[in-house]
Amino acid sequence: GFDRGHLAAAGNHRQSQEHVDETFYLSNMSPQVGVGFNRDKWEHLERYVRKLAKKCPNVYICTGPLYLPHLESDGKTY
Numbered sequence: 001g002f003d004r005g006h007l008a009a010a011g012n013h014r015q016s017q018e019h020v021d022e023t024f025y026l027s028n029m030s031p032q033v034g035v036g037f038n039r040d041k042w043e044h045l046e047r048y049v050r051k052l053a054k055k056c057p058n059v060y061i062c063t064g065p066l067y068l069p070h071l072e073s074d075g076k077t078y
Contacts, residue, residue: 011050
């Protein structure tokens with residue numbers, strides 16, 4: 001299945017509860033494969049970016065969905 005992955009991580013916006021809450025809008029989410037990606041690789045990337053932001057004065061991050069064709073069991077590609 002899929003997770004609703006955050007494009008901008010809630011953990012990066014802890015200056016207030018309002019900021020954290022705003023990361024849960026659907027406009028900040030993208031379907032992500034849960035096991036092995038959202039709960040592993042993506043989480044490691046978020047932690048790395050947080051460390052980088054503490055060390056560097058400027059960090060620019062671009063995120064978004066990647067639409068890849070998917071072959072369904074009926075033979076159709078979506």
